[in-house]
Amino acid sequence: MSFQKRLLSGEFVVLAEMNTPKGVDTTQLIQNARRIKGRVDAVIVPDMDDGVMRMSALAGAVLMHQQGMEALIHVYCRDRNRMALQADLLAAYALGIQGLIVVSGEEICNGDHRDAKAVDDLDELGLLGAVRALEQGTDLGGSDLEGTPSFTIGCAVPQCADDKSLDCALELAAKKVEAGAKFILSPPVFDIRRFESFMGKVKGLNVPVISTVYLLKSVGAARYIATNEPGAGISEELIRRIRKASDREMECVRIAAETIVALKALAQGVRIITLGWEHRLPDVLEYAGL
Amino acid sequence: MITAERKPIEDLINSVSSCRRILLLGCNECVTVCSAGGRKEVALLSSALQMHFMKEGKPFEIKEITLERQCDPEYVEELVPHIDSADAVLSMACGCGVQEVARRFKDKVVLPAVNTKFMGASERQGVWAERCAGCGDCVLGMTGGVCPIARCSKQLLNGPCGGSTKGKCEVDPDIDCAWQLIWDRLKALGMTEKYEENIPAKDWRTGRGAGPRKIVREDLAS
Numbered sequence: 001m002s003f004q005k006r007l008l009s010g011e012f013v014v015l016a017e018m019n020t021p022k023g024v025d026t027t028q029l030i031q032n033a034r035r036i037k038g039r040v041d042a043v044i045v046p047d048m049d050d051g052v053m054r055m056s057a058l059a060g061a062v063l064m065h066q067q068g069m070e071a072l073i074h075v076y077c078r079d080r081n082r083m084a085l086q087a088d089l090l091a092a093y094a095l096g097i098q099g100l101i102v103v104s105g106e107e108i109c110n111g112d113h114r115d116a117k118a119v120d121d122l123d124e125l126g127l128l129g130a131v132r133a134l135e136q137g138t139d140l141g142g143s144d145l146e147g148t149p150s151f152t153i154g155c156a157v158p159q160c161a162d163d164k165s166l167d168c169a170l171e172l173a174a175k176k177v178e179a180g181a182k183f184i185l186s187p188p189v190f191d192i193r194r195f196e197s198f199m200g201k202v203k204g205l206n207v208p209v210i211s212t213v214y215l216l217k218s219v220g221a222a223r224y225i226a227t228n229e230p231g232a233g234i235s236e237e238l239i240r241r242i243r244k245a246s247d248r249e250m251e252c253v254r255i256a257a258e259t260i261v262a263l264k265a266l267a268q269g270v271r272i273i274t275l276g277w278e279h280r281l282p283d284v285l286e287y288a289g290l
Numbered sequence: 291m292i293t294a295e296r297k298p299i300e301d302l303i304n305s306v307s308s309c310r311r312i313l314l315l316g317c318n319e320c321v322t323v324c325s326a327g328g329r330k331e332v333a334l335l336s337s338a339l340q341m342h343f344m345k346e347g348k349p350f351e352i353k354e355i356t357l358e359r360q361c362d363p364e365y366v367e368e369l370v371p372h373i374d375s376a377d378a379v380l381s382m383a384c385g386c387g388v389q390e391v392a393r394r395f396k397d398k399v400v401l402p403a404v405n406t407k408f409m410g411a412s413e414r415q416g417v418w419a420e421r422c423a424g425c426g427d428c429v430l431g432m433t434g435g436v437c438p439i440a441r442c443s444k445q446l447l448n449g450p451c452g453g454s455t456k457g458k459c460e461v462d463p464d465i466d467c468a469w470q471l472i473w474d475r476l477k478a479l480g481m482t483e484k485y486e487e488n489i490p491a492k493d494w495r496t497g498r499g500a501g502p503r504k505i506v507r508e509d510l511a512s
Contacts, residue, residue, distance in 0.1 A: 115493035
């Protein structure tokens with residue numbers, strides 16, 4: 001059953017992020033994907049995540065498709081104007097990619113091509129408008145299309161440090177839902193109680209919420225997020241648990257899996273982010289009983 | 291200078307239609323020079339608005355003030371005795387002036403009366419043209435004093451693109467091909483070797499690449 005059908009039927013969906021290589025050697029990407037084939041509903045391919053130049057998400061998604069795996073791609077406005085965005089959306093559909101996640105791209109100055117110029121011709125709502133126009137058979141220039149695409153679109157809610165900024169983010173999310181987003185991706189969950197409160201606020205959007213589980217890689221990574229993302233809710237207890245473990249890497253895998261298990265009763269799915277540790281995805285899935 | 295054009299009168303009428311008392315604010319700098327928002331334009335717009343609302347039989351008061359510089363807090367402070375008597379400010383300054391007035395008077399609605407266009411120069415009476423894109427890393431020394439970023443439609447750092455005809459840009463025959471201008475000027479200056487140099491891909495961090503910009507002069511900052 002496709003990701004879209006499972007989502008619509010209210011079943012718990014499992015998504016795993018797979019980053020494309022910085023280069024043309026796709027061996028690792030394909031190997032990692034094969035190891036989780038049949039165990040996830042779809043793969044999400046981010047597009048130059050964190051502002052780091054790498055193979056495009058569209059190419060990565062097509063590679064997943066060739067492996068018989070459904071793929072969703074990130075789309076955002078930093079690197080492409082409205083023409084390029086529409087062209088890539090048409091290309092994506094023609095190549096079998098129907099899942100989109102409209103995200104806000106990382107600032108150029110935080111990436112690895114800091115001297116580049118951002119495009120930002122459209123914003124996220126403008127991009128959702130472009131998708132809707134294409135689905136209705138015209139482009140943003142008003143011309144008719146030969147064949148219309150159809151997408152399942154999600155959007156992300158960022159990590160918010162306080163209720164005020166979360167309210168603001170949810171206001172924007174509501175606009176995105178109105179503009180065509182069919183599901184919401186939560187920020188990474190490290191504290192189930194905090195997520196329960198998030199779910200309480202987000203349920204008014206009346207769309208499925210897919211939670212996010214981020215595989216911590218070390219005490220340093222946990223500490224970094226705890227310091228720089230006050231809204232993440234990483235506790236000292238969690239950091240201590242990793243620090244005291246005899247096999248810290250495996251402890252991080254267990255933490256991610258336990259979080260997924262707890263989220264099963266709360267959200268309609270999970271997105272697992274491993275940021276370069278895609279080889280640990282099978283372990284996460286196994287410990288989570290998926 | 292920063293150039294601007296007054297918004298259409300219908301838009302301005304709409305923007306102030308819910309107000310009874312307006313402070314119409316001009317600026318004595320760039321928008322005066324480009325005849326968009328100086329004392330004279332303030333008087334003209336004031337008359338037009340008053341005539342409109344008088345015809346509609348709607349009570350409408352307008353106070354006209356033209357500051358020396360609306361982008362300068364020192365001059366904006368002069369509005370303190372007047373600001374409370376207005377429901378809203380209609381500013382004829384560039385976007386910098388509008389924002390400075392809004393920053394100073396946080397509880398006051400400040401509306402723009404002009405569209406800020408570009409940094410440009412006067413070509414002849416009544417004609418202003420874009421000259422500078424404010425990229426923050428000037429290349430005019432390499433291009434014979436003609437800016438390829440502001441004046442080439444494709445912002446080519448190494449042109450021309452091949453689309454120009456008789457020195458004119460393919461975008462519009464009224465636009466000079468910047469790279470033709472650059473070549474002609476380098477030739478006239480005996481500096482054609484400059485054209486042989488490839489200008490490397492630009493570091494846009496000095497432009498808007500790293501977000502909104504700020505200049506801090508430690509020797510002057512208080």
